[in-house]
Amino acid sequence: MIHLFEALGRKMALDVGSGAVMALDDIAYDALSLLLEDRNADIVARLAEKYPREEAEETVSELRQLIDEGYLDTPDDYSDVKPADSGVVKAMCLHAAHDCNLRCAYCFAGTGEFCGERMMMSPEVGRKALDFLMERSGSRHNLEVDFFGGEPLMNLKVVKELVAYGRELERRFNKHINFTMTTNGVALDEDTIDYLNKEMHNIVISLDGRREVHDALRPTANGRGSYELIVGNAIDLVKKRRQGEYYIRGTFTNRNLDFTKDVQALHQLGFDQISLEPVVLPEDSPYAILDSHIERILNEYETLADYLLNSRKSGRFINFFHFMVDFGNGPCLKKRMSGCGAGVEYAAISPDGEIYPCHQFVGDDKYKMGNVITGEYNEKISREFSSCNIAAKPKCRTCFAKYFCSGGCAANAYKYNGSIFEPHEITCAFERKRAEIAMGIFAKEYEFGC
Numbered sequence: 001m002i003h004l005f006e007a008l009g010r011k012m013a014l015d016v017g018s019g020a021v022m023a024l025d026d027i028a029y030d031a032l033s034l035l036l037e038d039r040n041a042d043i044v045a046r047l048a049e050k051y052p053r054e055e056a057e058e059t060v061s062e063l064r065q066l067i068d069e070g071y072l073d074t075p076d077d078y079s080d081v082k083p084a085d086s087g088v089v090k091a092m093c094l095h096a097a098h099d100c101n102l103r104c105a106y107c108f109a110g111t112g113e114f115c116g117e118r119m120m121m122s123p124e125v126g127r128k129a130l131d132f133l134m135e136r137s138g139s140r141h142n143l144e145v146d147f148f149g150g151e152p153l154m155n156l157k158v159v160k161e162l163v164a165y166g167r168e169l170e171r172r173f174n175k176h177i178n179f180t181m182t183t184n185g186v187a188l189d190e191d192t193i194d195y196l197n198k199e200m201h202n203i204v205i206s207l208d209g210r211r212e213v214h215d216a217l218r219p220t221a222n223g224r225g226s227y228e229l230i231v232g233n234a235i236d237l238v239k240k241r242r243q244g245e246y247y248i249r250g251t252f253t254n255r256n257l258d259f260t261k262d263v264q265a266l267h268q269l270g271f272d273q274i275s276l277e278p279v280v281l282p283e284d285s286p287y288a289i290l291d292s293h294i295e296r297i298l299n300e301y302e303t304l305a306d307y308l309l310n311s312r313k314s315g316r317f318i319n320f321f322h323f324m325v326d327f328g329n330g331p332c333l334k335k336r337m338s339g340c341g342a343g344v345e346y347a348a349i350s351p352d353g354e355i356y357p358c359h360q361f362v363g364d365d366k367y368k369m370g371n372v373i374t375g376e377y378n379e380k381i382s383r384e385f386s387s388c389n390i391a392a393k394p395k396c397r398t399c400f401a402k403y404f405c406s407g408g409c410a411a412n413a414y415k416y417n418g419s420i421f422e423p424h425e426i427t428c429a430f431e432r433k434r435a436e437i438a439m440g441i442f443a444k445e446y447e448f449g450c
Contacts, residue, residue: 343381
């Protein structure tokens with residue numbers, strides 16, 4: 001499969017099977033378009049109507065040779081490759097708190113309660129969860145544990161206890177845990193910042209961009225804007241973090257489809273690691289992304305890419321999460337087929353010890369996999385998620401972006417379409433556009449020697 005497209009003013013081609021990305025001149029782009037349309041046609045004659053005949057002959061000959069030798073239009077039928085299903089759990093999302101000090105308008109977790117009771121994880125449940133991870137991690141040395149919520153800093157004492165316990169387990173089992181935290185940043189004080197910067201491999205802070213956007217969507221429990229409470233804390237944490245990993249993670253809704261301005265606002269504050277996600281809400285929500293918004297958002301991604309490139313060229317580095325693709329050392333084929341590992345290599349643990357495929361399934365009885373306290377674990381659900389890969393999704397098999405998104409988010413598919421095997425088309429449209437832009441950025445920076 002070959003995908004021809006234009007991104008950031010460049011004509012390009014992706015050879016889906018090999019992953020090769022090519023920047024093309026006009027004649028090569030037109031020639032390849034004609035070849036894909038009908039390989040037996042007199043392509044040279046058609047090209048000669050627009051280009052010198054000799055140049056047309058040379059271009060077509062080179063393209064045919066690349067195809068014949070297997071360097072172009074390479075097979076991408078990997079039906080014989082089985083996605084990873086080792087039974088090994090290597091990453092865990094620990095819901096330290098099902099409560100929150102904010103009341104975000106778009107919160108998928110019901111402002112932290114996950115449609116249940118507000119509660120805190122106990123040390124006992126947390127230790128059992130870490131034991132579960134150790135027992136199921138097999139020979140994996142490096143493991144991931146993310147403290148999540150709600151707002152995990154509302155249960156900081158238990159977080160500290162669990163980090164200390166995790167360090168004991170590291171020594172006992174000869175493993176290493178990368179602890180991370182996702183926080184809204186409200187409760188970040190100097191001592192907490194110092195602790196997190198010491199113990200957390202990565203920190204994700206929720207901040208939606210411009211003050212007016214953030215305050216309208218992320219009020220406190222008393223209805224006031226939270227921007228002023230957070231932004232200084234976030235700046236302080238990142239400055240002290242030096243080279244440590246972090247992300248400023250925001251959400252855009254239909255109220256800020258000009259979200260490049262939000263990325264700019266975050267960048268101007270000094271943040272250079274930024275993620276801005278489209279909201280996941282049903283169509284009847286006042287903040288939902290609808291079909292009618294797609295074209296506007298796709299164009300906005302182009303605007304954002306231009307800002308990113310111009311900033312980097314001027315020496316003001318910025319990284320945008322959804323434009324990140326490692327074209328040289330990306331994940332293996334099995335990983336690209338199976339995606340994030342939810343329900344297989346990854347699990348989320350609620351404060352009462354219930355096990356779910358990921359944080360977005362927490363509270364849904366259909367996908368409750370077990371409990372770390374009782375020791376129950378539903379292998380059937382794990383097998384269902386293991387089989388949920390691009391080979392099992394007809395829409396994915398014919399999509400050029402399948403090895404970029406690995407079939408997309410199972411939770412989004414389930415929430416919008418009622419099945420983890422049915423990708424959400426709006427999300428797919430964004431994935432395809434972001435993949436094209438990532439390739440466009442790669443081509444431009446390669447050209448500039450960046």
